[in-house]
Amino acid sequence: MHIGFDDTDSPRKGCTTYIAALLIEKLRERGCEFIDYPNLVRLNPNVPWKTRGNGALCLRINYDSTVEAEVKETVIETVEENADLEYEGTDPGIVFLKLPTVPKEIRNFAKQTITGIATKKKALSLIRRFRAEALGFKDARGIIGGLAAVGETLTGDHTYELIAYRIPQNRGTPRKLNVESVKKMDTETSAETFNNIDPRTGRVLITPRGPDPILYGIRGETPEAVKKAHQLIESLEPIERWVIFRTNHGTDAHLRPVNTLKEVKPFHPVIARGTVANVPRTIPGSHVIFTIKDETETIDCAAYKPTGNLQKIAKKLWIGDYVEVYGGIKPPTPKHPLTINLEKLRIIKLSSKVIERNPLCPRCGRRMESMGRSKGFRCKKCKFRNSKAKKEIMKQNRDLIAGLYITEPRSQRHLTKPLVRYGREKRGFMGGLINGWHSP
Numbered sequence: 001m002h003i004g005f006d007d008t009d010s011p012r013k014g015c016t017t018y019i020a021a022l023l024i025e026k027l028r029e030r031g032c033e034f035i036d037y038p039n040l041v042r043l044n045p046n047v048p049w050k051t052r053g054n055g056a057l058c059l060r061i062n063y064d065s066t067v068e069a070e071v072k073e074t075v076i077e078t079v080e081e082n083a084d085l086e087y088e089g090t091d092p093g094i095v096f097l098k099l100p101t102v103p104k105e106i107r108n109f110a111k112q113t114i115t116g117i118a119t120k121k122k123a124l125s126l127i128r129r130f131r132a133e134a135l136g137f138k139d140a141r142g143i144i145g146g147l148a149a150v151g152e153t154l155t156g157d158h159t160y161e162l163i164a165y166r167i168p169q170n171r172g173t174p175r176k177l178n179v180e181s182v183k184k185m186d187t188e189t190s191a192e193t194f195n196n197i198d199p200r201t202g203r204v205l206i207t208p209r210g211p212d213p214i215l216y217g218i219r220g221e222t223p224e225a226v227k228k229a230h231q232l233i234e235s236l237e238p239i240e241r242w243v244i245f246r247t248n249h250g251t252d253a254h255l256r257p258v259n260t261l262k263e264v265k266p267f268h269p270v271i272a273r274g275t276v277a278n279v280p281r282t283i284p285g286s287h288v289i290f291t292i293k294d295e296t297e298t299i300d301c302a303a304y305k306p307t308g309n310l311q312k313i314a315k316k317l318w319i320g321d322y323v324e325v326y327g328g329i330k331p332p333t334p335k336h337p338l339t340i341n342l343e344k345l346r347i348i349k350l351s352s353k354v355i356e357r358n359p360l361c362p363r364c365g366r367r368m369e370s371m372g373r374s375k376g377f378r379c380k381k382c383k384f385r386n387s388k389a390k391k392e393i394m395k396q397n398r399d400l401i402a403g404l405y406i407t408e409p410r411s412q413r414h415l416t417k418p419l420v421r422y423g424r425e426k427r428g429f430m431g432g433l434i435n436g437w438h439s440p
Contacts, residue, residue, distance in 0.1 A: 001060075001062075001096060001097065001098050002059075002060050002095075002096070002097040002098075002099070002102065002150045003023075003058065003059040003075055003094070003095070003096055003150075004056060004057065004097075004145070004146035004147055004148070004149035004150035005019070005020075005057055005075070005092065005093065005094045005095070005146045005149070006055075006056035006057070006093055006142040006143075006146045006148075007056075007083075007091050007092050007093060007141055008079060008082065008083035008092045008142065009084060009212065010084040010089070011210070012211060013084055013211055013212065014082065014083060014084045015212040015213050016055060017040060017163055017214070017243070017245065018213045018214070019057070019078055019079055019082050020057045020059060020245075021163070021165060021241055021243045021438070022078055022082065023059060024038060024243060024438055025438075026078065027061060027063075027074065030063070030071060031063065031064055031067060032061040032062070032067075032071065033061060033063070034059070034060065034433060035060050035062055035431070036246060036429065036433075037160070037223065037245055037246040037433060037437060038058070038059050038243060038245050038246070039058040039059075039060070039152065039153075039154055039245070039246055039247065040055050040057060040161060040245040040246070040247040040248075040249070041055065041056045041057070041058065041110070041114070041148060041149045041152045042055050042247070042248055042249060042253075042254070042414045042415050043056060043113050043114055043145055043148060044114055044115060044116060044117065044254055044268075044328075045254060045269070045328065045413050045414070046254075046269055046328035046329065046330075047267055049141065054414075055414070056142075056148055057149055058146075058149035058150050058152075072133075075094060076135060079092055079094055079137075080137070083137065090138070091136065091137060091138045091142055092138075092140075092142040093135070093136040093140050093143030093145065093146045094134065094135045094142070094143075095127065095132055095133070095134050095143060095146035095147045095149075096132060096133040096134075097130065097132040097150050098132075099130065102150060102151055102153055103130055105129070106126055106151040107151045107152070109122065109126055109147060109148060109151050110147075110149070110151030111152075113145070113147075113148035113151075114148065114152065114248070114253050114254050115256040115268065115269060116256070116265075116267075117267055117268070118144055120140070120143060120144050123143050123147045126147065132147075132150075134147075152248065154246055154248060154429060155427075156253075156426075156427060156428075157248075157251040157253075157427070158246055158247060158426055158429065159219055159220065159221060159246075159247055159248075159249050159250050159251065160219070160220055160221070160222060160223050160225070160226050160245065160246055160247065161220075161226065161244070161245045161247050161249055162217065162220075162223075162226035162229070162230045162244045162245075163214055163216075163242060163243055163245065164214070164230065164241075165213045165215060165239065165241050165242065166213050166214070166215045166237065166238075166239070166240060167237075167239075168213075168240075171211060171213050172211040175208075175215055175237070176235070176236035177207065177215075177233060177235055178233070178234035179204060181232060181233050181234035182197065182204050182206065182233060183197060184232060185218075185229045185232035185233055188232060189220065189228060189232070190420075192220050192222060192228075192229075193218060193220035193221075193225055194219055194250060194418050194420050194421060195219055195250070195409045195418060197409075198408065200309075200408060200410075205410060206218055213240075215235065215237070215239060216233070218230055219249055221424055221426075223244045223246075223433070223434045223437060227244065227434070241438070241440060242438065242439050243439075244438065248415065249414050249415065250414075250415070250416065250418060250421050251415065251417055251421075253415055254269040254415045255269050255270065255271050255343075255415075256268065256269065256271065257270070257272075258271070258272050260294055260295070260296040260297065261274055261293070261297035261298070261299050262296035264329055264338065265329060266329050266330070266332075266338065267328070267331065268328070269327065269328045269329070269343075270326075270329060270340065271324060271326050272324070272325055272340065273292075273294070273322070273323070273324045273325075273348070274293050274294045274298075274322075274323065274325070275292060275293055275320060275321070275322050276290055276291070276292055276317045276318065276320060276321040276322075276351075277291040277292060277293040277298055277319065278290060278319060280314055280315050285304075285305055286305040287302060287303065287304045287305055287311070288303045289301070289302050289303075289339075290314060290317055292323060299338055299340060300336075300337050300338070300339040301327075301339065301342055301345075302330070302339050302340070302342060303345070304341070304342075304411075306407075306408070306410070307342065307407040308408035308411065309405060309407075309408060310342060310405050310406065310407045310408070313345060313347075313405045314342070314345065316398075316399055317347075317400075318351050318353065319351065321347060321349065321350055321351050322348045322349040322351075323345060323346060323348060324345070324348055325340050325342060325346075326344035326345070326346075327341045327342045327343045327344070328340070328343070329341075342407070343407055343412070343413065344404060344405065344407070344416070345404075345405045346403070347401070347402045347405070348402060350400060350401075350402060352395050352396070352398075353395070354393055354394070354395060355393075355394045355395075355396050356391045357391060357392045357394065358391060358392075359386075359389050359390065359391065359392055361379035361381070361382060362384070362386075363379065363384045364379060364381050364382045366380070366381045368384070368389065371387075375387060376388060404422075406418065406419055
């Protein structure tokens with residue numbers, strides 16, 4: 001059985017991964033066997049109705065048919081007890097699919113939910129078609145994410161995240177870790193983990209800032225790596241439980257290439273190419289805006305101040321540079337046009353500027369002045385003349401090189417693939433779970 005659920009948390013409390021952690025323990029007590037790590041699937045981060053982290057969960061299990069009703073009841077009760085149902089906009093949904101493999105149509109629905117916008121109507125249609133079961137609370141928008149989590153089987157690139165949770169009485173208070181132990185962990189596991197420490201500021205990135213139950217989350221390439229990293233961290237507060245998830249974090253799964261700028265749509269994350277059409281300008285807040293164009297359309301691109309190095313690189317672009325931009329599409333407003341909020345920028349080809357200068361006088365070194373079109377130059381200081389002298393032509397140096405530039409780790413989205421992951425991409429899941437992949 002594939003059990004997907006989503007939209008249980010709110011800005012004030014709750015966490016869908018925590019519900020998954022509770023369910024792992026409850027389902028194992030009922031004899032269920034997990035055939036995969038719990039799948040944490042981040043959906044399109046640009047939809048206006050996203051949850052706090054926009055992550056949906058799927059638990060994939062084998063079980064004895066005699067406990068099927070008990071399994072479903074356990075899932076429903078656990079979601080109901082732990083979702084913030086009183087918060088407007090929290091609309092949980094649960095999906096149960098009893099098939100050995102996930103149908104292609106549901107896998108395609110998941111891709112659509114990650115890279116674009118999917119509807120509840122489409123989700124319910126697929127649920128009926130493949131005889132799945134769904135249950136929703138309130139508006140039940142979480143059914144979309146629940147089905148998407150079922151459909152995203154992570155057969156392509158994927159990573160792992162070990163999430164440790166706080167005891168209830170500590171939630172909402174400052175998190176307490178030995179920072180030096182986090183730095184040591186980062187040093188010892190840097191070949192296999194990522195985004196632990198912000199290199200520019202030294203800020204610890206594994207701890208969230210909200211009132212949710214998460215103490216920290218460590219992201220890495222293998223379950224062994226994140227567990228090793230977890231064991232190196234010294235927590236200064238009790239850890240209630242922890243779980244290793246398999247996820248699409250750090251894979252760029254949300255980004256979809258478009259052939260032309262005309263194809264760009266609001267709320268869709270894209271990879272698009274174009275030529276820089278104007279001089280980048282800085283607007284209040286130190287955000288940098290520039291425009292790219294192709295044969296079909298022009299569109300603004302925004303590098304916001306928190307992106308750090310990316311914003312500084314955007315300032316150095318010239319008209320005529322050929323670039324590839326990565327990011328989500330902000331819809332137009334009366335004051336602003338359709339805009340790509342940059343997550344990455346690849347400079348493919350730099351344009352060049354030619355500077356013409358009057359030649360230097362060979363006698364005194366002063367720049368000479370023209371004596372008229374095709375009449376040569378003369379020196380105003382020493383009176384030297386040369387009727388055959390010509391202007392010097394020089395290329396202006398660029399304080400920029402072609403290549404890929406990414407937002408600072410502290411401002412990267414869950415799905416953004418960091419530079420250190422290039423070349424580490426994985427294909428497929430071989431199956432099998434390590435011993436001790438969760439506690440207690």
